[in-house]
């Protein structure tokens with residue numbers, strides 16, 4: 250199916266709603282209540298379907314079909330919901346569908362002929378100030394090795410840029426798809442893209458990225474971001490989507506992580522039994538659950554006022570995993586410039602965009618040695634089963650180390666040779 254056809258379908262999803270289909274005026278509470286009574290579905294439930302744009306199911310769907318004379322497929326289409334069955338039908342009839350919708354397809358805006366002026370230039374990168382949707386069309390197709398995107402989460406937060414962070418769900422998802430579409434265009438074949446968001450939004454993002462990229466991982470990053478909410482599980486992870494363009498990523502060299510130990514006695518937290526000698530002294534394989542990424546809350550590490558700043562440890566891990574020195578990293582949502590600072594320190598080229606004030610990013614680069622030192626300390630703690638401090642404490646406390654396990658093994662095999 251063509252992209253433009255998809256674009257139209259998605260736009261339509263924002264226009265129709267259950268109340269439109271049922272031809273009821275949602276501002277007229279009296280008619281609504283009467284309708285709810287006649288149809289036999291509570292007003293609360295009708296409002297839920299209306300506001301969430303979810304397809305009704307079960308008995309509710311049967312009642313709605315009976316009241317409207319529409320089939321479930323017609324209701325689905327009117328709500329802009331495309332399941333696998335409908336998708337196949339559209340694919341098989343793409344010419345006919347295209348002829349019907351051709352005249353209504355949004356014409357893509359031609360990009361402005363002049364590229365925007367840059368806000369800052371470092372040894373390895375360039376920062377632009379402006380709206381990423383307007384600036385990204387100036388970036389060449391297939392030119393970026395790694396994209397990291399950490400958009401606003403639509404949580405009604407106040408940003409220095411005064412952007413609207415309280416869009417309707419449909420509008421937010423549509424906006425995300427617009428910048429993601431540009432990201433996909435500029436990503437090199439074999440390039441990687443990581444999208445950081447709340448799990449709720451990344452379910453929609455994944456559905457969109459699945460249409461054009463190859464899924465690699467849904468990484469859960471264990472950070473608590475709200476207080477416990479009544480009637481819900483305690484939200485404790487951010488979702489980090491990892492996709493690549495084409496069949497597999499051109500670069501993939503994840504770091505190895507240290508074994509988790511007790512912070513007090515440095516002893517094992519898990520029983521490794523007879524497998525200690527099989528453990529790689531360079532560390533443990535990275536999994537898709539990251540438990541060691543700190544939130545940036547301490548004033549000492551904060552590069553701008555307010556929340557939303559990510560840890561250099563996170564960006565270091567992503568950049569290390571999916572790029573080599575000299576590769577180009579792009580981040581459309583600059584914030585405090587974490588991606589740009591880490592890219593600079595790691596000798597990657599970078600391109601950045603931030604719609605709001607960029608002074609914090611520029612100031613960050615004036616003191617980039619702070620980030621470099623922080624990163625240096627972080628990297629000392631990885632690619633080894635026990636980083637130096639842990640190793641010394643384990644030796645002191647008489648706990649096993651790869652060397653002690655090896656010595657024991659050799660002693661045993663020498664004995665058994667006699």
Ligand SMILES: C[S@@+](CC[C@H](N)C(=O)[O-])C[C@H]1O[C@@H](n2cnc3c(N)ncnc32)[C@H](O)[C@@H]1O
Pocket residue numbers: 379380381382399400401402408409410412557558559560581582583584585586587588602603604605
């Ligand atoms: C969640 S923050 C990014 C934080 C960043 N990852 C960091 O570690 O500092 C999102 C940023 O995107 C910016 N932003 C929002 N809409 C934008 C747009 N359309 N174009 C460019 N930047 C935008 C906001 O001003 C905000 O600074």
